[in-house]
Amino acid sequence: MKSQPSMQNEGLASHLLDQYAGRIARSRRPYIIGLSGLQGSGKSTLARVMKVQAEARGWATEVLSLDDFYYARGDREALAQQVHPLLRSRGVPGTHEIELLLSVLSALPLASDKLPVTHPRFDKGRDTRIPPSRWPRITRPPKLVIVEGWALGIRPQFQGALSAPINELERTEDPDGSWRNWVNKQLRGYQPLWRKFDALIVLQAPSWQIVNRWRSEQEQDLLARHAPLALDAVAMQRFLAHFERLSRHALATLPALADTCVEYDDERHVTGLSHG
Structure with missing residues (x-):
């Protein structure tokens, strides 16, 4: 069974x-x-497979992950104290250094040995960035760049959609809506990144419940391998609650914004492909 998703990714x-x-x-x-x-x-897996195949076609390719541009733990602690305690957790808009990602994309056409382009790597086990001395160096202009991340392309919610809490986390830890309103406002600052995309490919899950299950299964694998900072079931549900609002919004709105939408069933098998 494990070989099937791999073969499907290659196809x-x-x-x-x-x-x-x-x-x-x-x-x-x-x-x-x-x-x-x-x-x-x-x-992330699909992006890696696409890179291998693209380079086999003779296209120099770079993969950039939105996750690598999370603010370091200390920066998020400052946000938690200055804006809202929920910003200690990485993930939502406002916890990425978007300006840095934009500067990396702008520099790539001139990448060379004399002008190498470096970009951060985030260590999720330590919940912070690795030292800049160990950041990857790009020394050639790529033909193709794949930027992968959760909810890329998503637009801010309408103000009226923010009034009612969507889950227990919002009800108890964001009762006045200040966190979700701040996050929604930060999302406007992500739109210049979205406009850099020549094409947007959306991997469409069947529902939020299935996304929840997929992500929880990943964490169970990490727990089984005794990975540092792996979350138990209760902590995982709290972590995912930070993402529920915008995940549901993405599921409802991103297919219409996509150049290509890949539809998955509950077991991540492709059930449909549509091109805008």
């Missing part, structure tokens, strides 16, 4: 690269694909 990666091959080949600058998927949807 899906090939199909997606075929779909955009002409545009990638014609582009005079790095062609940027946003690969958007909620927690546990397999976007």
Whole structure:
């Protein structure tokens, strides 16, 4: 059973690269694909497979993960004290250094040995960035850049949608709505990144309940391997509650904004592909 998703990823990666091959080949600058998927949807794995296949086609390719641009733990602690305690947890808009990601994308066309482009890596086990001396160095202009992350392309919610709490976390820890309103406002600052994408591919899960299950299964695997900072079931549900609002919003709105939407069933098998 475990080989099936892998084979499916290889076939899906090939199909997606075929779909955009002409545009990638014609582009005079790095062609940027946003690969958007909620927690546990397999976007990081698919991005890696796409990179291998793209480079086999002769396209120098870089994968950038939105997760690597999380603010360090100390910076998020400052946000927690200055804005809202819920900002100690990484993940929601406002906890990424978007300006840094934009600067990396802007520098890539001129990447060389003399002008290497470095970008951060985030150590989730330690919940902070690795030292800059160990950041990856890019020394060639890529033909293709894949930016992968959760809810890429999502737009802010309408103000009226923020009034009622969506779960117990919001009811008890954000009763006045200040956290969710702040997060929604920060999301406006992510729109310049979305506009950098030449194409947006959305990995569409069946429902929030399935996303919850997928992400919880990932954490159970980490617990079984005794990974540092792995979360038990109660802590995992609290962590996921931070994402529920925007995840539900993404599930409802992102397919209409996507250039390509990949639909999955409960076991992450592709059940549909649509191109906008």
